[in-house]
Amino acid sequence: MKALILQTQRNMLTLVSTRLLFFVGDPPPLKKLSWISNAARLHTSLQCQSRVDRESGPLTLASLGFRGELEPVKRDKPNELGNPSSVIEVPKTKAKPVRSIGVKAVKVKAPLEIDSALFAAKTFSELNLPPLLIERLERVGLTVPTDVQSTAIPTILQNHDVVIQSYTGSGKTLAYLLPILSEVGPLKKKLSSEEETDKRIGIEAVIVAPSRELGMQIVREFEKILGPEDKKLVQQLVGGANKSRQEEALRKNKPAIVVGTPGRIAEISATGKLHTHNCRFLVLDEVDELLSFNFREDMHRILEHVGRRSGVEPSSSAKGPLARRVERQTILVSATVPFSVTRAARSWGRNPVLVRAKTVVPLESVPATGPDTLSVHTSSSTSNTITQGAVESLPPNLKHFYCVTRLQHKIDSLRRCVHALDAKSVIAFMNHTKRLKDAVFKLEARGIKAAELHGDLGKLARSTTLKKFKNGELRILVTNELSARGLDVSECDLVVNLDLPTDSIHYAHRAGRAGRLGRKGSVVTICEDSEVFVVKKLRRQLGIPIQACEFTEGKLIVSEEEETEKEKTLQRQ
């Protein structure tokens, strides 16, 4: 009996520890228990290290380490950002202190004062980037940073662990890529000879993305700046590609930066062919997606083997390279930052800060409790708070519509929609992979060049289709959730939901494929009559106008909507 009780207690401890590893989601299913017990053992040692000292003062220019030339400008003069004052007042949050095992109770802080003029850089050269890097940026026509870049770059250069949240297509990739290139590789800042002799070996930056397409896109962004002469500094480690060739390239080229998908990075890391103990930067792009259950095991390996968490001393029992690990800077990026990300960032980083467009706030001033998903089935009383992130993830120039049609007429509605809006480059989202082919067939039969893109296709087919779409050889890309995250096709001017997204976060990421970097774009949801209530719920959750429309005689006609009593009541709740 005693043995049975002891065993039960042990099992319970294992489950509790595992939940704390990622601070997200529901407990894993029983079939994962063997992994869980290993993870729990590891976690027990980590838990002791996870308490980090937090500086108690507010985040100021000085705390970010900026020099005199960036001192605050006069308060009463409008600054270059158009703010009435040069100081951004971050409102006091109403969050209560959080108490959860493994996460330190969070104190609500007084309003912060951060100099916004600092983040109003008009050129990349004002951002303290090395001259060689500026030269390369100019060579490819990049001279003016976006808001999120002018905020994130100096913050990352000051070694802060950061969460970068900014709407889709606002340039988050360069926001972390440039500070990395100013510290790693041939374009970096010139170091003193003393520092230069302290040569590091192995990988210095690991960038993780949830899909091959996004991984490859990030690699291309690096290569664009590095040029043919230095492009071997970066190695892609995406799934679906030849693993032996990737391993060979690691051995031969000795890259300093790797970009890949969690599965492939974890796989090669487990073979001992990827040396990441000296890694200084760990970037999780689309972090909220990477925290999903699908990636847990691989992410766990990556988080444990890439450098050492900031503020955590190597454990006394660690031997060999483990004992000599370099402290890493953790950078988490997404247009949507649910509570799971805030919690994870607090646990993995030292004094992490949240960069949101033109502002920087300590993460501890941001609430970290609440549901992690924005399902359209959540009650409307909670939806207001939980969807704040989704609203901020939408590009301001997008127009949102919905049109009602019968299921069998959806493709016809899509054709009319494309013609009425004269859209040149369209991404149409569906939920079921098997139906994509049929939709493409119907579109082609109507004389529209279209192709399908989904995860069941081979790597070559995926990249060929994407290339054709980017080149303008295809007018409509019919796809599933695979393309909702990170895909950057600057010409895309229309996103169509042929099936409804599951929640407002998915709506936001799908919508964000259009209207990139300040361009105009439209999002049209084609739904059945019985689905209109879901669209209205999304509209309420996101706080954006999604107007009812129809397409008649080649024109988009926006209809006036009468709010029913029932809707008004729902809205008041």
Ligand SMILES: Nc1ncnc2c1ncn2[C@@H]1O[C@H](COP(=O)(O)OP(=O)(O)OP(=O)(O)O)[C@@H](O)[C@H]1O
């Ligand atoms: N400062 C800049 N000047 C000109 N173009 C830029 C600049 N910064 C980024 N871009 C371009 O803007 C496009 C969108 O950038 P990026 O893909 O990084 O956006 P994002 O915020 O990561 O979007 P998502 O959330 O959808 O992943 C890219 O084509 C990129 O090359």
